[in-house]
Amino acid sequence: MFPALLFYIFSLSIIASALMVIFSKQPINSVLFLIFSFINASGLFLLAGAEFLALIIVIVYVGAVAVLFLFVIMMLDFNPDNIKEETKKYLPIGLMVGGVLFFEIILMMYSPELFSKDFQIIGRIVETDLTNTEILGNLIYTEYFLQFQMAGFILLVAMIGAIVLTLRHRDYVRRQVISDQISRDSSTSIELIDINLKTRESKK
Amino acid sequence: MMIFFMSYILPLLIIFLQSALVLLAVLLMAYFGIYADRKIWAAVQLRRGPNVVGPFGLLQSAADLLKLLFKEIIIPEKANKMIFILGPIVTCFVALSSWAVIPFADGWVVADINVGILYIFAVSSLGVYGIIMGGWASNSKYPFMGAMRSAAQMVSYEVSIGFVIITVLLCVGSLNLSEIVNAQKNIWFIFPLFPMFIVFFVSALAETNRPPFDLPEAEAELVAGYQTEYSSSLFMLYFLGELAATFLMCAMITILFLGGWLPPFNIFPFILVPGIVWFFLKMAFIFYLFSMVKALVPRYRYDQLMRLGWKVFLPISLACVVLTSSFLLFFNIAP
Numbered sequence: 227m228f229p230a231l232l233f234y235i236f237s238l239s240i241i242a243s244a245l246m247v248i249f250s251k252q253p254i255n256s257v258l259f260l261i262f263s264f265i266n267a268s269g270l271f272l273l274a275g276a277e278f279l280a281l282i283i284v285i286v287y288v289g290a291v292a293v294l295f296l297f298v299i300m301m302l303d304f305n306p307d308n309i310k311e312e313t314k315k316y317l318p319i320g321l322m323v324g325g326v327l328f329f330e331i332i333l334m335m336y337s338p339e340l341f342s343k344d345f346q347i348i349g350r351i352v353e354t355d356l357t358n359t360e361i362l363g364n365l366i367y368t369e370y371f372l373q374f375q376m377a378g379f380i381l382l383v384a385m386i387g388a389i390v391l392t393l394r395h396r397d398y399v400r401r402q403v404i405s406d407q408i409s410r411d412s413s414t415s416i417e418l419i420d421i422n423l424k425t426r427e428s429k430k
Numbered sequence: 431m432m433i434f435f436m437s438y439i440l441p442l443l444i445i446f447l448q449s450a451l452v453l454l455a456v457l458l459m460a461y462f463g464i465y466a467d468r469k470i471w472a473a474v475q476l477r478r479g480p481n482v483v484g485p486f487g488l489l490q491s492a493a494d495l496l497k498l499l500f501k502e503i504i505i506p507e508k509a510n511k512m513i514f515i516l517g518p519i520v521t522c523f524v525a526l527s528s529w530a531v532i533p534f535a536d537g538w539v540v541a542d543i544n545v546g547i548l549y550i551f552a553v554s555s556l557g558v559y560g561i562i563m564g565g566w567a568s569n570s571k572y573p574f575m576g577a578m579r580s581a582a583q584m585v586s587y588e589v590s591i592g593f594v595i596i597t598v599l600l601c602v603g604s605l606n607l608s609e610i611v612n613a614q615k616n617i618w619f620i621f622p623l624f625p626m627f628i629v630f631f632v633s634a635l636a637e638t639n640r641p642p643f644d645l646p647e648a649e650a651e652l653v654a655g656y657q658t659e660y661s662s663s664l665f666m667l668y669f670l671g672e673l674a675a676t677f678l679m680c681a682m683i684t685i686l687f688l689g690g691w692l693p694p695f696n697i698f699p700f701i702l703v704p705g706i707v708w709f710f711l712k713m714a715f716i717f718y719l720f721s722m723v724k725a726l727v728p729r730y731r732y733d734q735l736m737r738l739g740w741k742v743f744l745p746i747s748l749a750c751v752v753l754t755s756s757f758l759l760f761f762n763i764a765p
Contacts, residue, residue, distance in 0.1 A: 228438060254513070254566070261559070281548040289555030293562070293585065297578075300566045357544045359605055402733065 236269040261292045278358040448540045460673040474725035501662035513567035518667035521560030525674035528553045533608045535691040535705035546607040565656035576655030586739040587636040593747035594630040603765030611690030620687040634679035641724040680716040688712045
């Protein structure tokens with residue numbers, strides 16, 4: 227009874243906060259509701275016994291990705307007056323993407339009846355004493371090693387691309403060079419200059 | 431009815447009591463932590479520190495607490511009220527909820543979960559939200575910029591903390607905190623992984639906004655940070671959250687490097703002392719080091735802070751992950 231109750235609490239919170247993401251007027255509230263739905267999704271994973279995935283969702287999505295969303299939205303200068311026009315402009319695209327995703331989920335749910343065995347999505351039930359983390363590690367680093375590495379490389383390329391796009395060396399920015407500071411001594415930093423005071427005064 | 435009570439209500443009550451006990455311990459630690467911090471700081475500067483309220487000034491923290499509680503909560507007029515109030519609550523909640531998985535002694539833990547260390551890492555990565563929300567909702571330039579600074583600081587040092595944790599986990603082979611402690615029965619990890627201990631120690635200082643990385647408290651040069659507009663009990667919640675996070679970091683260092691509740695030598699006089707005493711002694715020692723750093727080291731500038739995080743600690747910790755795993759693999763001693 228207790229897990230079922232928790233399941234309904236988590237899933238209802240996900241649906242409610244997902245709706246609030248769309249319908250709240252302040253974009254900042256939208257992001258906060260999005261974060262809330264991420265946390266509830268990780269709760270669902272916990273209920274399913276996938277504790278590693280649940281915490282990775284919190285670390286990656288909530289702790290890293292959503293922080294960036296929040297940063298960007300906080301720094302945007304947002305005008306709540308023309309929200310209706312903006313919504314109208316993006317409504318068809320949003321509906322299309324949502325429709326495609328919905329169709330795909332329906333397809334996945336009914337895949338055993340629609341497709342032959344080769345195309346089915348196979349869930350494997352592993353019955354061992356190993357923990358979640360160990361099973362995942364065993365699978366990722368043996369059977370799915372190539373896919374895992376490829377995903378890693380794609381992320382690496384994306385990261386390098388982002389750095390290349392934003393990196394500019396500006397000459398006017400003064401930087402601290404620690405080695406230069408430490409290697410200074412009295413012979414290089416103090417300079418004695420002879421000033422001929424008499425000639426200066428005579429020039430005046 | 432009886433079965434329902436035995437199977438649902440009673441476990442819930444037990445969990446509730448355990449959590450209340452842990453929270454009480456954390457709050458007591460925070461209470462005496464402030465006092466110890468101020469006394470040590472004062473002793474280094476040849477001052478007396480708090481010595482008026484109560485014997486030896488022991489009630490000073492209580493007086494401060496009362497003062498903060500009974501002040502008026504001022505919310506700026508153009509602030510986003512909901513998020514303004516939510517910010518400190520999130521910070522405090524997150525810092526306190528991490529304590530659920532900390533094993534104080536053998537088996538003394540509220541939630542002995544398999545992925546304990548991931549849980550701590552995940553929950554403490556949520557601490558950024560309290561800071562960003564508070565800074566943004568204040569609707570003022572300086573708190574906003576301060577929030578950006580602190581958020582960037584926390585996110586950067588989280589990376590190297592993660593790598594240090596991975597190095598320790600490589601030597602343990604489990605994400606369970608109790609097993610991490612039990613793996614140190616022969617030798618505490620501070621000895622083979624000493625460079626990692628240093629990296630973790632400094633990153634912990636930066637992660638919890640302790641000096642010398644306490645930019646949010648630099649009111650003279652940076653107009654403080656995200657909590658500039660906060661007052662009274664909301665400010666206290668930020669303060670409490672920060673202290674709880676600091677003690678959490680002390681507990682983490684104790685568990686990861688100093689062998690948790692294990693005695694220093696497994697021989698006669700030492701094994702008589704219960705594990706929880708060792709745990710708190712080690713935590714107190716780490717907190718003493720934190721206070722000494724506060725007293726001795728001048729504050730970092732922001733660009734120096736970022737440089738240290740990204741250009742020094744990240745490469746070192748990354749290299750150590752590779753080195754440790756290669757070492758373990760080469761000598762075939764990986765768990």
